Amino acid sequence: MTGLSLLDFCHIYPGETAADSFRRSVELAQQAEARGFQRIWYTEHHNMPHISSSAPAVLIAHVAAHTSTIRLGSGGVMLPNHVPYVIAEQFGTLAQLHPGRIDLGVGRAPGTDMNTVGRALRRDAHAADRFAHDVEQLRGFLSDSSPIPGVRAVPGAGTNVPVYILGSSMFGAGLAARLGLPFAFASHFAPTHLREAASHYRNNFEPSQQCPEPYLIAGINVLVAEDEKSAEREWDKVCFRRVKAFVGRGRDLDDGQVRAVMDTFQGRQILDMLRYNAVGEPEKVKKDLLKLIKLSQVDELMIALQSTSHQQLLSNLNRLSNIWFS
Numbered sequence: 001m002t003g004l005s006l007l008d009f010c011h012i013y014p015g016e017t018a019a020d021s022f023r024r025s026v027e028l029a030q031q032a033e034a035r036g037f038q039r040i041w042y043t044e045h046h047n048m049p050h051i052s053s054s055a056p057a058v059l060i061a062h063v064a065a066h067t068s069t070i071r072l073g074s075g076g077v078m079l080p081n082h083v084p085y086v087i088a089e090q091f092g093t094l095a096q097l098h099p100g101r102i103d104l105g106v107g108r109a110p111g112t113d114m115n116t117v118g119r120a121l122r123r124d125a126h127a128a129d130r131f132a133h134d135v136e137q138l139r140g141f142l143s144d145s146s147p148i149p150g151v152r153a154v155p156g157a158g159t160n161v162p163v164y165i166l167g168s169s170m171f172g173a174g175l176a177a178r179l180g181l182p183f184a185f186a187s188h189f190a191p192t193h194l195r196e197a198a199s200h201y202r203n204n205f206e207p208s209q210q211c212p213e214p215y216l217i218a219g220i221n222v223l224v225a226e227d228e229k230s231a232e233r234e235w236d237k238v239c240f241r242r243v244k245a246f247v248g249r250g251r252d253l254d255d256g257q258v259r260a261v262m263d264t265f266q267g268r269q270i271l272d273m274l275r276y277n278a279v280g281e282p283e284k285v286k287k288d289l290l291k292l293i294k295l296s297q298v299d300e301l302m303i304a305l306q307s308t309s310h311q312q313l314l315s316n317l318n319r320l321s322n323i324w325f326s
Helices: 018-035 056-064 084-097 114-120 127-142 170-179 194-204 228-247 255-262 265-272 282-296 310-325
Strands: 003-008 039-042 071-078 102-107 163-167 183-185 216-224 277-280 300-305
Touching: 003 018, 003 310, 018 039, 018 056, 018 310, 039 056, 039 102, 056 071, 056 084, 071 163, 084 102, 084 127, 102 127, 127 163, 127 170, 163 170, 170 183, 170 194, 183 194, 194 216, 194 282, 216 228, 216 282, 216 310, 228 255, 228 265, 228 277, 255 265, 277 282, 282 300, 282 310, 300 310
Parallel strands: 003 039, 003 300, 039 071, 071 102, 102 163, 163 183, 183 216, 216 277, 216 300
Antiparallel strands: none
């Protein structure tokens, strides 16, 4: 059966600190490992008060030290924010500490707002244009053949940490196919081009040493509840939180204002980002997951668990694992 993995956004819930979020990420990874999930990836976000995963490599090191077998990786490192050489050193370090368990997913989005990009990250406005070159240089530093004579990533060189291209458009599909790399499509928040990108990737894939055959991962939002009514109530809270987060940046919107926005064209656009979802009682969710697998011919599903509390998230995880791994 198609593998299931998790995307941990490391939410900081109201009244919590980042440290609370990190403790919960360890607990989530331990439970996912015990239940048979393939991997967990951590996103790179900056200047987001409710998300603590701004430094994926550091978080991966912490979680890896508290788990034994589950693969851990970035979903992803936003490569234009960084120098490829330093990323090779960081993930080479992780690979030496935890052999066979580390993935390196890379994307070209900023992972933040443009003010943070320009003034805090000091990112070059054209950095994303070099993404393909940076990916190839990164792979070179992780191999036995450095792209710069006389310069080796230590550690990093020879570790061959597997690199995954993350994307939400045809660009990522084309690049992953040309380089012969696995491709992870961010359909959990950018659903529009999933089918087209999946087809293009498979039809144009050029085999490589890392990946002799195409390997496609697709993101999907999942909420498994005891029954349909419970699922609907929790999903409504998830949608409310999503709209408030997008529209309420810099503004203090009350509940009535958020509900009003949800009924507008803008609100519907925001909620359409969650189009690929499996929400409901266990058997319905299983059918929805199988439907997406058939639709896009994916090799693996990257699950974005949607819950409004940590306890709800763990219940969501338990029900999902029961229907998939039992």
